[in-house]
Amino acid sequence: MTTSNGTAQKGLAVRLDGVSFSYGEASFRFDAEFADGRITAIMGPSGSGKSTLLNLIAGFEVPDAGKVLIGGTDLGTAPPSARPVSMVFQENNLFAHLSVEANVGLGRSPSLKLGDADRIAVAEALARVGLAGKEKRLPRELSGGERQRVALARVLLRDRPVLLLDEPFASLGPALRDDMLDLVAGIHAERKMTVLFVTHQPEDARRIGQDVAFLDEGTIAATGPAEDFFDRSGPDAFRRYIGDRGGTVAGSQHIARKRT
Amino acid sequence: MRHAPSDSRITAGAVALAAIALLIGGAFAGLAVEGAQDLSGAVAAFDSYLFRVARFTLWQAALSTLLSVGPALLVARALSRHPAFPGRRLILQLFTVPLALPAIVAALGILALYGRAGYFAGVFAGLGGGEWPGIYGLSGILVAHVFFNLPLATRLFLEALGTIPTDQWRLASQLGMGARPAFRLIEWPVLRAALPGIAGLVFMLCITSFTIVLTLGGGPAATTLEVAIYQALRFDFDPARAVVLTLLQIALTFIVVVALTRLGANTVGDANLPVAPRRYLSAGRMESALNAGLIALALLFVAGPMLATVLSGLEADLGRLAGEEAVRRATLTSAGLALLAALLSVTLSLALIAARRALSLRRRAGGAMGLLEHAADTGAGFVLVVPPIVLGAGWFLALRHVTDVFAIAPVMVVAVNAVMAMPFAIRAIRPAYDAASERHERLCLALGISGWNRLSLIDWPSLRRPLATGFAFAMALSLGDLGVIALFGSDSVQTLPYLLLARMGSYRTADAAGLALLLGLVCLMLVVAADWLGREGKS
Numbered sequence: 029m030t031t032s033n034g035t036a037q038k039g040l041a042v043r044l045d046g047v048s049f050s051y052g053e054a055s056f057r058f059d060a061e062f063a064d065g066r067i068t069a070i071m072g073p074s075g076s077g078k079s080t081l082l083n084l085i086a087g088f089e090v091p092d093a094g095k096v097l098i099g100g101t102d103l104g105t106a107p108p109s110a111r112p113v114s115m116v117f118q119e120n121n122l123f124a125h126l127s128v129e130a131n132v133g134l135g136r137s138p139s140l141k142l143g144d145a146d147r148i149a150v151a152e153a154l155a156r157v158g159l160a161g162k163e164k165r166l167p168r169e170l171s172g173g174e175r176q177r178v179a180l181a182r183v184l185l186r187d188r189p190v191l192l193l194d195e196p197f198a199s200l201g202p203a204l205r206d207d208m209l210d211l212v213a214g215i216h217a218e219r220k221m222t223v224l225f226v227t228h229q230p231e232d233a234r235r236i237g238q239d240v241a242f243l244d245e246g247t248i249a250a251t252g253p254a255e256d257f258f259d260r261s262g263p264d265a266f267r268r269y270i271g272d273r274g275g276t277v278a279g280s281q282h283i284a285r286k287r288t
Numbered sequence: 289m290r291h292a293p294s295d296s297r298i299t300a301g302a303v304a305l306a307a308i309a310l311l312i313g314g315a316f317a318g319l320a321v322e323g324a325q326d327l328s329g330a331v332a333a334f335d336s337y338l339f340r341v342a343r344f345t346l347w348q349a350a351l352s353t354l355l356s357v358g359p360a361l362l363v364a365r366a367l368s369r370h371p372a373f374p375g376r377r378l379i380l381q382l383f384t385v386p387l388a389l390p391a392i393v394a395a396l397g398i399l400a401l402y403g404r405a406g407y408f409a410g411v412f413a414g415l416g417g418g419e420w421p422g423i424y425g426l427s428g429i430l431v432a433h434v435f436f437n438l439p440l441a442t443r444l445f446l447e448a449l450g451t452i453p454t455d456q457w458r459l460a461s462q463l464g465m466g467a468r469p470a471f472r473l474i475e476w477p478v479l480r481a482a483l484p485g486i487a488g489l490v491f492m493l494c495i496t497s498f499t500i501v502l503t504l505g506g507g508p509a510a511t512t513l514e515v516a517i518y519q520a521l522r523f524d525f526d527p528a529r530a531v532v533l534t535l536l537q538i539a540l541t542f543i544v545v546v547a548l549t550r551l552g553a554n555t556v557g558d559a560n561l562p563v564a565p566r567r568y569l570s571a572g573r574m575e576s577a578l579n580a581g582l583i584a585l586a587l588l589f590v591a592g593p594m595l596a597t598v599l600s601g602l603e604a605d606l607g608r609l610a611g612e613e614a615v616r617r618a619t620l621t622s623a624g625l626a627l628l629a630a631l632l633s634v635t636l637s638l639a640l641i642a643a644r645r646a647l648s649l650r651r652r653a654g655g656a657m658g659l660l661e662h663a664a665d666t667g668a669g670f671v672l673v674v675p676p677i678v679l680g681a682g683w684f685l686a687l688r689h690v691t692d693v694f695a696i697a698p699v700m701v702v703a704v705n706a707v708m709a710m711p712f713a714i715r716a717i718r719p720a721y722d723a724a725s726e727r728h729e730r731l732c733l734a735l736g737i738s739g740w741n742r743l744s745l746i747d748w749p750s751l752r753r754p755l756a757t758g759f760a761f762a763m764a765l766s767l768g769d770l771g772v773i774a775l776f777g778s779d780s781v782q783t784l785p786y787l788l789l790a791r792m793g794s795y796r797t798a799d800a801a802g803l804a805l806l807l808g809l810v811c812l813m814l815v816v817a818a819d820w821l822g823r824e825g826k827s
Contacts, residue, residue, distance in 0.1 A: 088730055109736025120727040125749040138737040140745055 072243030301643020315682025329528030390768025601805025
């Protein structure tokens, strides 16, 4: 539902209906609904199925049984590129031999046939993520954070109603990670897409997460508003996972501030 | 309800496999039809001559293996004990040259050195008294096989020694281990583990050796199955005998390949230069002297024929040769056929590599490989079981009823050489392809980049170098090959190796030496280029 003047399409709800999937020894079963236009932090121990959940929604994996629905439509075996989804990975989001402009432009045309209008759109997207003027650079000439910004610029250009983030900022330093999260939150404020992001950092979830989904042993163990998760009433398994340190992250900062 | 989307890579792989199957199947069909038509002739071909040839094939291969692998083990150990001395790198590089050198060029180099009129003839005559008869026959075959396989085995053993963890050396030095216990406790276990694979590979190369036996064998007393096939077709024209010889050759190579796979051998042979890790044990004076002697002997043995090739080549009237119409035609033919063969080889290899990758991505972890994936994985290995001369013989027999076999020489040379070079091309390309796919696969899926777009925008830029490596290597192999052209060559279609063989046959030794120098240099340059391209691509 992209309109001609470039205003974004709104998010679509993501629903997993009795989805089961097995990979080698591990097996997963997902039943969940992610409301449209919300930002959900996907958390859970290693091997709990966070990435698998995203891969099933994105179409990199096909369920053994059950349905993945986006906006009420069963996606069946639609290939990843045909789904209303963009995904940013932890790494390898860019083709190393292609310029920044080409890497973003691929979001418009997989054969890289770009018209003038497309080039302008690419430049605008790059400006929005803070990379104006870096069109001709190669990925190796960029920092890790800048590379992920390029990937976000492509997300802007593709303008899909669902955005999946598979720990794309995990290898960045804390300050840079906050910047990137704020960028995602800013893009979300403009586009209102449905965002699912995997993270190991409670601070990340607290910073931009509106909801939290907690995965444990191949299934979604708990979901709910983020604030419920981070006070003392959060699910036990979740509190064990983040480590009950006798206070929240903000709380410990508070104590630290008092002492000075 | 797992549904797999179609992938053009899998289709391409299936087409490539079909092409290879056609090439091999056609040869077998030719053999089968011929054998069925003349069953009594085929049965009659099981005579004492056949058994003598089979016995000699195995005997020379066993001796060659023993003489190559034994010394190689010692030389490799000597080299690994001295990880840094001036010229070490050069020696190792020199040891990669036989891989590039066409067999016929090496054969000429060996003749120029040890032959009846070779540089050493005078010395040998003085030593033995009387005229030096030259080293035709078994001795010639053995020298040539050791020339090729001693350096190969040395590099493979050295690679095995390189896998010893540095910590073990550190520990040995801390415990004050001398050379002998260090060999027994640290080096020998690794060498022993590598030994069956390396010996098997050398044995395999020696029972399928054609050119060496053809040029240095001399007479029915020293003939192997492959050469006997060639003679049965080109000289005696005895198709029934050719069929039986071919079947025997296939059975023999099949048994060896199966045994090799059991032993976990590396059936292609590696072209990598091993990098010596830091050593914490230094060799004593006595050991150092012994090692230096060993290395010097191996160096002389390997460098000798190369030097002889260059020297005798320079004695030839190169200017006249270059002006000769026949030489020019053969050069052009060789270049054209080798280019086409290399192109075909790289294309087929890429198709198999891509299909294998696509199939393994589609398969889940822990799932079993399908038939197609197995075929894409090992398809090129069939060529090892069916040597080029066997393929050539099968098609020769099949096509002689239908067409003029000499007219289709170019097609046969290109097709068989292309398939023959595939194991090497695949080795050059596959790691790069799989690594690129690892980085790009999900991104291409997510952005819908597939088919031609993917090939031109994504795969080609990241695979250019490994493809060029595979291409150069395939071209060098094809340029130097004598197997197929020996069967199909004629006055109208001559390649450089064929012309070289013809000049040797008519005792125009100087011409042959000049041509050998030319051919050797071109192949060497190609392989150096291949190596350089591969190295740059890795950084």
